[in-house]
Amino acid sequence: MNPVTYATIDLPAIQHNLSRVRDYAPEAQIMTVIKADGYGHGLLSVAKALITADALAVARIDEAIRLRKAGFKQRLAVLEGFINREELDAFILYDLDAVVHCVEQVALLENKNGLHSLSLWLKLDSGMNRLGFKATEFATIFQRLTACVVANINFMTHLANADDESDPKTLEQISLFTKTVKPFKGACSIANSAGIFAWKSSLSDWVRPGLMLYGISPFEEKTGQQLGLKPVMQLYSHLVSIKELQKGEAVGYGGTWVADKTMRLGIIAIGYGDGYPRHAKAGTPVLVNGQRVPLIGRVSMDTLAVDLSFQSHAKVYDLVTLWGDGLAVEEIAVCAGTIAYTLVCGITSRVMKIEM
Ligand SMILES: Cc1ncc(COP(=O)(O)O)c(C=O)c1O
Known part of the structure; x- marks a missing residue:
């Protein structure tokens, strides 16, 4: 018997919405964002539905460890990275990709050996002023990370205004990111859900959809249904x-x-x-x-x-x-x-x- 108040979570709808990501970004690898308990839908249920995604992403390390302990073996990124030595150790133990966005994290990496299996996502702050390095410090940070001898260094940034299709800021962010990472070799990731739908030039090697996976539109003027999504x-x-x-x-x-x-x-x-x-x-x-x-x-x-x-x-x-x-x-x-x-x-x- 169902309780008086309950929510149903439609896992095939998540798979349908993932196929919409593929329609819009057929060339890209997909890092599905399931932070905050799968946007409130249930972390493990959502991860189960996304077994064919190329990677999962969460915000904090405890969510990632929960996924690993539940047996999920996919590539798994932690968008806030690590905040201390113990967390960095856990990244290696649980085989997690770390987003590196501040100089304190770089110092922790420089003081640690045995990083050869660790994958990093070096984050550029292209104008949101949240997490990430400024374009002016990016090259220096990249050199410092290269000296740490990690498995690979990838690049990401996050779009602040992509849900407004008339806002020129998105193209400015994409252009700054492209220019900044150009001299370096590594996979790139820019697009969130709004980027995937509205900004073709944000579809780089990896896309990072969150909201659209749950059948929800990132745009005020369009519903998920109008975008071919199914509510979850x-x-x-x-x-x-x-x-x-x-x-x-x-x-x-x-x-x-x-x-x-x-x-x-x-x-x-x-x-x-x-x-x-x-x-x-x-x-x-x-x-x-x-x-x-x-x-x-x-x-x-x-x-x-x-x-x-x-x-x-x-x-x-x-x-x-x-x-x-x-x-x-x-x-x-x-x-x-x-x-x-x-x-x-x-x-x-x-x-x-x-x-x-
Ligand atoms: C770094 C990062 N990438 C991707 C996403 C996914 O964004 P959205 O849910 O708008 O698709 C988020 C969510 O806020 C994020 O913080």
Whole structure:
């Protein structure tokens, strides 16, 4: 029996979305980004679906070790690299690719022997001002890493504005990266999901899709479905109470929503304690028995309310879809004033995830 509130994770949909990466970047190798617990979908489930990808990438070493201990043997990169000697030892022990983005990491490498099996990704900060070396220091850092005698040195950068197809910054970033790495030999990687869809010149040796694997569009003006993606997470709950409300009665904390007529109110067993966004505004769509009804009042920790006035047949224990097929998580994100990344990553541990 499924719990009252649960999410299903459609593994074939992940494989379908991976095939869309191949459609857009047929020449590139694919490093699938499954950090933050597979963008909230479940690290091991997602990795299982991506067994044909050329590499997996996570942000932190503990996620990588978890994958290795679970038996995943693919090339596995850690996007934040290592922060101390012990972590560097673990990179060698678990055969992990390390992203090198700061001078402290270079010093740790210089003070360690036996690096011949270690693969590095030297990261250029091409304008995002997050992780990476500036173009002016890149050559010196490359020489220092070469002297460390590692297995190979690859190059990467990350795009800051690729989801805006009219923003010239992306081409500037690509051009700076291309110019900076040109004198050196090594595989290159630039594109995230938005790069894969919108910026052909970002498709270098390796692409690094994250969001699109989960069926979600990186663009505000296009849905995943319009890009030929399939949603992976379906978030479900049930109606747990239905009551009649009189004109003038208020709903929820703060009484921010007041009935302007006699109406039918439904209470659904999901709230911000499950990861549903507290800031979803009144009118945010919810599917009750496959039909849209509007959210009303403030979202609580365990419940939210909907207007069932046009659902006279709805009854307690009916199934509710919060997002998934027929109700894109991107649409909910807009209603909550956020991005779909935060919604799927924010599903809490009390929501059971069921692999399909
Ligand atoms: C370094 C790096 N590469 C690739 C990705 C994947 O990006 P996206 O989920 O937008 O495809 C991320 C995600 O933020 C990242 O940090």
